[in-house]
Amino acid sequence: MITIVGAGPGDLKKMTYEAVEAIKGADRVVAFSRLAEKLTPIREDIVAVKRLSEAEENMDPALHVAVVVSGDPLFFGLAGTFRGRGIHVDKVIPGLSSMQCAAASLNLPWQKMCAFSFHGREPEVELLLKEPLSCVLLDKHFTASDLSKALAVKGAKGRIHGASYLSYETEKILSASIGEEISIDEELALAVIELELDE
DSSP states (O other), rough: OEEEEEEETTHHHHHHHHHHHHHOOOOOOOEEHHHHHHTTOOOOOOEESHHHHHHHHOOTTTTTTEEEEOOOOTTHHHHHHHHHHHHOOEEEEEEOHHHHOOOOOOHHTTTEEEEEEEETOOGGGGGTTSSSSSEEEEETBBBBHHHHHHHHHTTEEEEEEEEEEETSSTOOOEEEEEOOOOOOOOOSSEEEEOOOOOO
8 A cells, every 4th residue: 555645844743643643553664864863853754755756666565665755746746746656555645735834924815826946957937927925846957046147038027036945943934926936946845926017
């Protein structure tokens, strides 16, 4: 049995009770290294991996394996990746997404926020130009500063908020006008864009 567990943004206080119970009750728990370290107060025998292939190697059909991921497993997450690879998942336990946490930190209602991921993907900046409010997952190859500049080149006006390591001790949230430098260059980053659109 495979359960994918969403751990939220990283702080154990943001995990659901169901997620904690799934981690405690599994025969084997697999998580990426940074997250595995954070989970040790719940369980110490977590298999820490660095690559998806290592996580797949630790799945045993004779065991109940919990694969723990940051954020929500269905928000540009591992559940979709496994589905695309034909790996059967028995259960998905949701977690708080970074988009939800960023919206809360910025006090921005997010029911109309559009979500995009440029993390490990080719940035399609033009997709953002018609959305008054959007959230974009980023990585070190396309940073919040890169996005700010790319939006300005396309004539966008408004605000960009960069956030990284949400809920960690090293959490960082910065805001700037579109086109300005915004130094959120870490691997675990996102940007929330508030565009000024012509009515």
